[in-house]
Amino acid sequence: MRKIWAIVSKEVYITFTNRNLLLIMLVTPLVLSTIIGLAFGGLGGGDSGGLSLSNIPIVIVNLDEGATFGNALGGGFTADNQTGGGQAFNGGDQIVAILAPNLAEGQNAFGASGDQPVCSLLPEKGADNSRRYSGTLEELFAPALMDDPAAARAAVDRGDYAAAIIIPPAFSQAVTPQFQFGPADDQATNAAAETDVVDSEVEVYANAGQPIEASVTRSVVEAIVGQLVRFNVAITAMGQAIGQQIAASPMDLGDVDPATVPAQGAPLADWLAFMEANADRSPWFAGLAAGLTRFQAAASGDQSAAGGAANNDLGGIVSCLFDPNFEPIQVQQQPLNRVQEQGIFQQIMVQIGAAQAVFFALFTGIFGVLSIYEERKNWTLQRLLASPTSRSSILAGKLGGNVVVVWVQLALLMLFLTLVTSAIMRSPVNIWGDQWGLILLTTVALSLAVSGLGVLVVGLARTPEQVQAMGPVIAIFLGALGGAFGFALPDALANLSLITWGVGAFKSLAAGQGDIWLNLAVLFGQGALFFVIGVWLFRRRVEI
Amino acid sequence: MDTMVKLRDLSKTYRRSDGSAVEAVKQINLEIYKGEIFSLLGPNGAGKTTTISMMSGLIAPTGGDAFIGGHSITKEPMAAKRLMGFIPQEVALYPELSARRNLLFFGKMYGMHGSDLNKRVDEVLAFIDLTDRQKDKISTFSGGMKRRVNIGVGLLHRPELLFMDEPTVGIDPQNRRRVLDTVKQLRDEYGMTILYTTHMMEEAQELSDRVGIIDHGELIALGTQGELTQQVREEDQIDFAIDGRGWSSELEARLLQEVPGLTRVAYAPPGHGDDSAGEESLAALTAFAARGRQALPDIIRILNDAGVEVHSVKVREPDLEAVFLALTGRALRD
Ligand SMILES: Nc1ncnc2c1ncn2[C@@H]1O[C@H](COP(=O)(O)OP(=O)(O)O)[C@@H](O)[C@H]1O
Numbered sequence: 044m045r046k047i048w049a050i051v052s053k054e055v056y057i058t059f060t061n062r063n064l065l066l067i068m069l070v071t072p073l074v075l076s077t078i079i080g081l082a083f084g085g086l087g088g089g090d091s092g093g094l095s096l097s098n099i100p101i102v103i104v105n106l107d108e109g110a111t112f113g114n115a116l117g118g119g120f121t122a123d124n125q126t127g128g129g130q131a132f133n134g135g136d137q138i139v140a141i142l143a144p145n146l147a148e149g150q151n152a153f154g155a156s157g158d159q160p161v162c163s164l165l166p167e168k169g170a171d172n173s174r175r176y177s178g179t180l181e182e183l184f185a186p187a188l189m190d191d192p193a194a195a196r197a198a199v200d201r202g203d204y205a206a207a208i209i210i211p212p213a214f215s216q217a218v219t220p221q222f223q224f225g226p227a228d229d230q231a232t233n234a235a236a237e238t239d240v241v242d243s244e245v246e247v248y249a250n251a252g253q254p255i256e257a258s259v260t261r262s263v264v265e266a267i268v269g270q271l272v273r274f275n276v277a278i279t280a281m282g283q284a285i286g287q288q289i290a291a292s293p294m295d296l297g298d299v300d301p302a303t304v305p306a307q308g309a310p311l312a313d314w315l316a317f318m319e320a321n322a323d324r325s326p327w328f329a330g331l332a333a334g335l336t337r338f339q340a341a342a343s344g345d346q347s348a349a350g351g352a353a354n355n356d357l358g359g360i361v362s363c364l365f366d367p368n369f370e371p372i373q374v375q376q377q378p379l380n381r382v383q384e385q386g387i388f389q390q391i392m393v394q395i396g397a398a399q400a401v402f403f404a405l406f407t408g409i410f411g412v413l414s415i416y417e418e419r420k421n422w423t424l425q426r427l428l429a430s431p432t433s434r435s436s437i438l439a440g441k442l443g444g445n446v447v448v449v450w451v452q453l454a455l456l457m458l459f460l461t462l463v464t465s466a467i468m469r470s471p472v473n474i475w476g477d478q479w480g481l482i483l484l485t486t487v488a489l490s491l492a493v494s495g496l497g498v499l500v501v502g503l504a505r506t507p508e509q510v511q512a513m514g515p516v517i518a519i520f521l522g523a524l525g526g527a528f529g530f531a532l533p534d535a536l537a538n539l540s541l542i543t544w545g546v547g548a549f550k551s552l553a554a555g556q557g558d559i560w561l562n563l564a565v566l567f568g569q570g571a572l573f574f575v576i577g578v579w580l581f582r583r584r585v586e587i
Numbered sequence: 588m589d590t591m592v593k594l595r596d597l598s599k600t601y602r603r604s605d606g607s608a609v610e611a612v613k614q615i616n617l618e619i620y621k622g623e624i625f626s627l628l629g630p631n632g633a634g635k636t637t638t639i640s641m642m643s644g645l646i647a648p649t650g651g652d653a654f655i656g657g658h659s660i661t662k663e664p665m666a667a668k669r670l671m672g673f674i675p676q677e678v679a680l681y682p683e684l685s686a687r688r689n690l691l692f693f694g695k696m697y698g699m700h701g702s703d704l705n706k707r708v709d710e711v712l713a714f715i716d717l718t719d720r721q722k723d724k725i726s727t728f729s730g731g732m733k734r735r736v737n738i739g740v741g742l743l744h745r746p747e748l749l750f751m752d753e754p755t756v757g758i759d760p761q762n763r764r765r766v767l768d769t770v771k772q773l774r775d776e777y778g779m780t781i782l783y784t785t786h787m788m789e790e791a792q793e794l795s796d797r798v799g800i801i802d803h804g805e806l807i808a809l810g811t812q813g814e815l816t817q818q819v820r821e822e823d824q825i826d827f828a829i830d831g832r833g834w835s836s837e838l839e840a841r842l843l844q845e846v847p848g849l850t851r852v853a854y855a856p857p858g859h860g861d862d863s864a865g866e867e868s869l870a871a872l873t874a875f876a877a878r879g880r881q882a883l884p885d886i887i888r889i890l891n892d893a894g895v896e897v898h899s900v901k902v903r904e905p906d907l908e909a910v911f912l913a914l915t916g917r918a919l920r921d
Pocket residue numbers: 601602603609610611629630631632633634635636637638
């Protein structure tokens with residue numbers, strides 16, 4: 044055993060101290076994966092081949108009961124406006140309108156036109172911006188509507204849809220801005236906002252068989268909901284900021300007559316008037332006043348105050364939430380399409396990266412085994428044979444070393460792929476998921492299958508020269524079947540390649556699913572079979 | 588004398604892929620005694636490497652067996668292998684590893700480990716005089732240095748028996764000297780038994796206690812140097828350098844008929860003899876006669892009569908070269 048281990052370590056040491064080999068084993072697949080990943084990573088439309096990132100079938104179940112905007116804004120707001128009673132707001136309808144503009148007619152959020160909402164706060168560019176989104180999303184999704192969450196989940200399980208988006212009844216309640224002036228209730232407000240969001244999360248129910256599609260859907264929905272929540276937080280923060288500014292440091296107001304400062308809990312209109320009156324004292328006041336005026340105007344239906352926007356309903360305002368050009372307050376905001384791209388890029392890096400990693404590992408597997416011939420040529424094999432070490436131990440050491448080398452190569456590539464993805468996305472991500480045990484198991488299964496294939500190929504070939512000629516052909520063939528070059532083939536063909544099974548397992552793990560037992564069984568089975576046949580053939584040829 | 592190695596009808600027939608068979612080693616029987624240097628002397632392709640490969644368990648004999656310290660190499664290979672060190676004809680090292688790592692790795696293959704192994708590696712590095720280069724990769728070494736590491740690996744586990752297959756091939760005279768001295772040192776100071784193969788008569792002559800001469804897979808002579816030269820001792824060897832143009836088989840017949848005491852004549856056409864360096868047109872004629880000095884005038888007279896010009900004459904005491912020539916009719920280096 045000690046001798047086998049010595050041979051294994053020697054193999055690993057020689058391989059990983061060889062700079063040229065490392066270039067081929069690690070740098071090349073890494074660079075290739077990144078290039079292919081970036082090439083396919085954009086939402087460029089339907090030409091992403093086998094990834095079919097367009098017309099993703101999704102089903103939406105909107106249970107949202109809505110919320111009354113006016114109530115949420117607090118008594119002061121409604122009391123001062125003739126419209127009274129507040130505006131009915133339904134965030135669920137808003138999501139439906141964005142994801143499925145063609146199906147959303149009649150139930151558009153604010154009961155207005157039923158058209159695509161246009162950001163009314165960016166009058167000149169608003170129409171263009173909104174079209175950009177709906178255009179992209181229209182290509183991306185093929186949506187359907189359902190009423191029953193259970194039926195939608197069942198349809199996903201059947202494979203009719205890649206994902207079901209289920210909007211809970213309390214969704215609007217949770218994402219409507221909560222106004223609370225004054226510093227006293229800070230914590231209560233924050234806590235309320237957070238718990239509400241958690242309790243009323245939009246569920247994305249995914250199909251295990253389409254992890255990329257499901258993941259894209261999830262990231263889009265998360266982005267939309269995220270924008271709503273962020274807006275909520277932003278408005279809340281704005282209210283708090285005003286209250287704190289005034290309550291905590293009245294000095295800052297300079298020579299303002301304290302008597303003109305509205306009382307705590309005064310109507311929003313009073314605050315507005317106060318800020319407008321003192322706008323020249325602080326740019327901060329001026330900005331807030333302008334923002335609040337527009338907001339209030341839109342909410343109350345005052346057309347002139349809304350900057351001349353044709354659209355004065357809340358839909359226009361809320362649609363601003365999805366506009367990257369509109370940032371109500373400096374809260375970190377990600378444009379929707381970039382978030383989408385990130386999700387897809389990450390997924391593509393899993394798929395292409397894993398396939399490329401295994402593809403290059405195939406070379407290591409085949410040529411690693413071939414090194415036994417080289418050792419015979421260099422007489423180091425004879426030297427081993429002359430030592431009191433059994434032939435089986437020598438073979439076990441060489442082949443075991445090959446398995447370990449392949450495993451280390453896969454592990455390093457996976458680590459580097461995550462690092463490269465993180466670097467490109469400018470945030471640390473672990474693209475492989477966090478089911479470490481299963482990830483380890485998959486890499487081990489792959490290493491065995493890859494190395495076994497190497498033994499089989501070398502065993503089948505009559506001469507080392509035949510391996511040199513055929514090895515790359517076999518590797519490229521399996522790589523193409525397994526999607527290592529960015530295009531996918533029909534399942535019947537793809538399933539012939541161990542790369543397909545390995546990549547499938549990694550995709551599932553990356554998507555947070557653990558049901559990869561079939562993949563593992565296929566890989567371990569192939570590995571065992573290849574090893575048995577390969578070693579048998581090999582011993583006859585090499586007399587070891 | 589204790590026997591260290593015993594070969595019994597050891598044979599190897601290679602089967603080529605085209606179906607033809609090569610009888611590389613034909614039923615060799617010999618014994619190697621403890622503490623001696625035994626040389627297996629023979630030209631290239633004689634079967635030296637094949638013999639040593641079978642003795643060290645690299646390839647299976649197709650007939651017979653080899654016993655190392657009483658252990659059959661075919662039936663108890665591990666016990667036999669533990670007794671021997673093996674130094675292949677090629678430099679059998681990992682070029683991408685340092686000298687030290689090579690030694691450590693092969694030491695482990697002989698079951699050594701830990702501080703024991705480290706200490707032994709230090710010793711061996713000192714013995715082969717490469718302590719200061721131990722961290723360098725083998726690929727950066729000169730041919731002579733590689734050879735020394737190659738030998739060092741074979742010494743790691745302090746074997747009683749050492750197989751050395753042509754360890755001086757392809758190295759300069761200085762390093763060759765060093766290797767030969769090392770071999771003698773190993774016998775004299777460490778009491779090792781050494782099987783040394785070579786195609787060079789001088790090496791066998793300098794080193795060997797006993798010599799086996801192998802040709803075409805057959806052991807054609809076996810014994811101490813004295814015993815072997817004894818076979819040709821009654822005859823002197825006379826080397827002529829002649830102008831080959833007048834040579835004919837009739838002339839050979841006439842010589843054998845007319846010169847008293849002349850037993851055999853060997854003729855090598857121009858360019859074949861190893862002593863004709865620089866004189867391409869000269870042929871080598873070797874004559875064996877009971878009383879060489881008496882036969883010499885007669886031979887020269889007959890050659891002159893036939894118009895064959897004699898350029899030089901040398902009367903030699905018999906040596907291993909002469910034995911090989913006498914047994915095969917060919918020079919060793921042909
Ligand atoms: N693997 C082999 N297959 C076929 N013939 C071989 C093989 N190895 C050696 N031979 C042949 O066996 C004969 C003896 O070779 P070898 O033992 O290497 O001679 P030496 O070491 O004395 O030069 C040669 O004719 C050689 O061509």
